[in-house]
Structures are given as C-alpha cells and as structure tokens.
Amino acid sequence: MRQKAQPLTFVLVHGSWADAGFWDGVAAELRKQGHTVYAPEYPGHGADYKNTTATHAMMSKAVADYIQNHDLRDVVLVGHSFGGSVVQKAAEYVPDRLKRIVFIDGFVVKDGNSLADELPPQTAAFFGELAKQSGNGTVMLPFPFFRDAFLNLAPLDVAQKIYAGVKPEPGGPFTEKLDLKKFYALQTPKSYVYLYQDNVLPQGENYSWHPHMSSRLGQFRLIVGDADHMTYFKTEPKKIAELLYMAGRD
Amino acid sequence: MRQKAQPLTFVLVHGSWADAGFWDGVAAELRKQGHTVYAPEYPGHGADYKNTTATHAMMSKAVADYIQNHDLRDVVLVGHSFGGSVVQKAAEYVPDRLKRIVFIDGFVVKDGNSLADELPPQTAAFFGELAKQSGNGTVMLPFPFFRDAFLNLAPLDVAQKIYAGVKPEPGGPFTEKLDLKKFYALQTPKSYVYLYQDNVLPQGENYSWHPHMSSRLGQFRLIVGDADHMTYFKTEPKKIAELLYMAGRD
C-alpha cells in the first residue's frame, strides 16, 4: 500500500441538492496526492440554480462538452448519486476520452427508465408531491428527511450548515426516461464505490445502490467505504478521496 | 465531530436472556458524556426472574409505567433485541413523552405477528422445543448456540462469564400476537442501529434485523456499527454508547 500514487485525471460530477462546490474538499485532497481534478457545474445548479426547467439531457450534454472543450483524455469520470445517471449519458458522448467510469453511491439507471422509476414508489410519490407544492416544479427536501437520510452520521450543526446551502432541485430530470443502450454497450472499465451507512435508498435487493444497481454494470471493481450519502464528503474528504483513488487507479 | 454532546435522556430496554444490568457499561459511558440514563427492569427478569409466566403485555406496560412514574420527557427510547418489541408496545402508551425511538438490532414486529413469527421456522421450533423440555415454559439456550450466535466476537472466557449470568427466559411472550397498529401510526422519529457482525437472525432479505425489519419503520436514520449481538455491550461499551448517541441526537 506504500506505492506512490499513479497521477490520474478526475472529472467529478455531483448529484442533486448539491453543486460543484460539493467536491471542494475531496478535490483538494486528490490534488494533494498529485491528481488533476475537474468538477464541472451543470445546468440548473450552482450559479445557474434559477434555471428550474433544466433537463437531464442538458445536464449530461454539459458534462460531455466540458470534457471535450477542455480536451481531457484518460478521464476517470466519477458520478455521485443523481450524478451517476449524468455520467451514464455523458459517457455515451465521449467514450474515447474515458479511462474508467466510477460510481460512488450513484444511480445506474436501467435502459429506458427514469430516475423516479429507480426509487421506491413512496419516495417517488413524495418527490412528486414536493414538486407540485413548490409551484415551479422544483423539489426541496424538508430538513428532518434530509438530515436523517442524507446526513445520518453528521452532528446536528454540520447537518444544518450543509442544509443551509442546499437549493431546490429541478424536478423534471427525475421523470425523464433515459435511453442508455450506448452506455450498456461501452467496454470502458467500471468501478462502484459503495458507502455502507448510506440509507438514501433502502439497502438490500430491490432498490439499493449496491448490489441492486451496481450489478447492472456487469464486471466492475467494488470498493466499500464506511460513510453515509453526503457527510464525509464534507467532514472526511481525505477518506472519500482515498476511495475514489482506489476505484480509479489502473 | 468535535461538537459538544447534546444532553439526552435515554431509557434503555434490554432483551431476552438479559436483565437491566446488561446496560451497566453502556449507561456509565453515556453518563460520562453528560446524558441522563434509565435502564428499567421488567417482569420475568432480574430480581423477578422466577416469574416465569410474565407476559409481553406486562413487560411493555411496565416500561411505559416506568417512564410515566418518573415523569420522563423527551425520552430517547432504546430497545435491544427482544426489547425492540417491548419498546414498540411501550411507545403506544407514552408517545408524547418520546423524542425518538431507537432500535439496536431490535425486533420490529409486524402488526399482528408474534416474535416467533419473525424467526426462521427452524429457530422458532428450536425455542418451542426448549420451552417444552424445561417443564415450566422457559427457554434456556445451550452454551454452544449462545456462544456462536450471540457472542461470536467474544473470547471464550468472556463468553463463559456472560453465559454464567444468563437466566432462563419466560417463553410465553415469544408466541404472543402483538397488535401494533398504534405503533405504526406514530409520527415519532426513529433510528435503527445495525450491528453488522450480528448473526442471531440470518442476514439478508427474509429475517434480518436490517434491512428486513428496519424497513418496516418507513423513514428512519440508519447507523451501522461493527459489533455482534451482545459482546461489545460488555467489552466495548464506549463504542455502543457512541452508536446510541449518533442514533438519538437531533
């Protein structure tokens, strides 16, 4: 384990209720290890958060364009949570620029499904209800839900601080059906980082990050970490960076 | 993680083949952190262990009465193992006094089921056979079973010492059907602490503590710990106390 790190080029794609700044701590740790790190923003998030009608197609296209415009090669393309589905579609546009695709508790959507199709029916209905109530189709999660589901390992003050920065999420992409035939034909090596305290999706067979969605990748490298869905990205970025390196290296 | 602990009021409810003293080490650690801790005894256990005909209804009523008689408020009510089912029923009596209900590898019995209905058929039959053999309806587990199933991480001498204090368990409550409609209507926040080396119930989909029984709670905060069913409550009480705090805090 004392081997010097192999320098990698990471493109980190965040999920819902987050923006590119989600990766600040993890990116800093990866750079300290000698890696090159990009964390592209995509429509409907960050400075563009008022764009509440951004589509999934716009988001994945933006990530692919970013990789192309920066002429990135041998990319380790990482998707967290909703970002998993963005990475699936983005990979279809720029397969030759990718070294490996890494999911970290990220959606691996089935060909033809929407994100909502991958959620337990009651969760999908809950998100739909919130989108209706918001008046503009966005979904904002109430604090008690977000705290217990996304930040279960966080002390209260950390959870409150993270939640204070959360913007409502454009709701359209949750119900957009995704054609993923090209993704499932890609020969690019794949890894799945599974965080075993993550309860955003019910653990077990039917809806889980792993082994339910991860198994759709066919052969993949598994890395298991002790973390929940979001907390350690903020409070223990070095741990998350290490997991991503183990998932991304040759 | 350096945040000062929020002082909580814990009521700790032990399981089968145990008594209130089961919590001594964990309670001491929680008190050291500034928490207020109660560990009520209930019929058929501790000094009352000769009361072999104690019922599940008597046990859960005793815990509810304890909370009421001590006029406890904002209680974090914790149930371990069989104590999970006791906590389910006790919560129905005193919902307004509870801040959160925490299960730590505790039974979350389905409405209308008995404890035995939640066990693999061969285990339920084994317990039934032991109850018959005892002559007084109690169930005493043979050491090899107890050692491998409840204390798998313990050195032999620790396992022997714990087993030496075990009293036969009243068998009636295992087959008592429980009406849990009120419990399942409670809006009280819930947490589930899952100990991943616990093999008392078969791990996986059909009978497991988690995700099988935990998922009945609907939305809940998950905390996962590296422990078996009983050993670390005795040998690593600080670890268990930390898990309970993470499960119980706001």
Add this chain to the structure above:
Amino acid sequence: MRQKAQPLTFVLVHGSWADAGFWDGVAAELRKQGHTVYAPEYPGHGADYKNTTATHAMMSKAVADYIQNHDLRDVVLVGHSFGGSVVQKAAEYVPDRLKRIVFIDGFVVKDGNSLADELPPQTAAFFGELAKQSGNGTVMLPFPFFRDAFLNLAPLDVAQKIYAGVKPEPGGPFTEKLDLKKFYALQTPKSYVYLYQDNVLPQGENYSWHPHMSSRLGQFRLIVGDADHMTYFKTEPKKIAELLYMAGRD
C-alpha cells in the same frame, strides 16, 4: 480481548489460481501466536501444476490423506474460495479428526451441485469458454478480470506481482457434481468468515458467499472482516490470521 491465545491446529486449504504458498504470510502470523499450522498442497497445483486433469475427488482425498498421514487431531480445517468445496468433501473422510470447519469466502456447495452450478450463468459460461480456448481444459483468467474481481483493494504493482505467480487452473473440477450428503449430516461446529469487499461472487441473495452460501451451514459462527478475496492474505496477513483465530477458537 486480552486473553492469551488458545493454541490451535490449523489445516489451511487454498483455492483456485493459488497454491499452498498462498498461505505463507497467514501461516507465519498464526505460528507467531502459538498455533500449529499445516498448508497441504493438492493435485493440479504447486509443483503438480502440470497435472491438468486432476479431479475434485483427487484433491479432497489428498487433503483428507494429509490429515490422516500426519495423524492430526482437533483440526481447525479452513477452506478459502474453491478450497471451501475441497474442505466439504475432505471433512467427510476424517470427521473425527476435526474440531471445527471454517470457510473464509469459501464455496459451500449444495449437495449434488458442481462449482459451476454455484456461479452466475455468465461467469460459468466465461470459465467454460476459457477452458475451451486453452486447448488443455485449464482456465486462466485475464489480468483485468483477476485484478478487478480478486484483487480490488490492491495497488497495481501488488496485483501484477500476485498475478505473475498464477498458474492455469484445471477446469474439470468446476463441473464435477459433488455428493455432499455426508457433509450436511456432520455435527462438527462451523464458522464462516465473510470478507465484505469481496466481489468475486455478486453480493446479495442469489450467489453470494454470505448470506447465500453460508446459510447452508445451518447454525454457524459468523466473523466479518474488511478485506477483498485475495489481497490481504498477501499484504495484511496478520488481519486474516486474526479472523481465522476468531473463527476457530472454542
């Protein structure tokens, strides 16, 4: 946990794409703790690797003969991976010499099944294809598969070094149907060490080391470790030795 180690007699049985030297580091650590350790070679492996037509029956008989010829008693018989199935059959020959049977991410084959019957169909087909291509019925795994599936936690140089020593595996034993009625009637205590980063078999319900195959043992002692299928046997032998001791002691 400070108890002095109980001296045990281990017989360590390696798996496929390995030989008795696989255990060198683990055996050295166990001996340091005061245990007696044997790591028998069996046909088709080690110096006998050119014996490409070795059968499963020959392999398990060789292990049983080894135990008998060395007049070993109170043996903790350990099987890793394919070695699990070897241990199942060997145990049928020498039940009175065994203290406990320990599987460490080892196959627990169902009575009447072959190893291939326990693999996901696509993996079984992949192995069958490799056996056909080799011209002599042996199966050699390509490096990218071996690296991601067997050595997911290893740095690249460690993975390459381990792979450099791998010999093609006789393919016949994968499809040999095993009569295991005697094994399943044995009253010998059993343990299962499950390594939770092991993705050689898909995790979850249908094909997993644990809980899928482990549950066939009936009552067993579970020990869970943080490791993949092979890496830590080489790089962290002390950790593996500790798991085996916890699984094997009284």
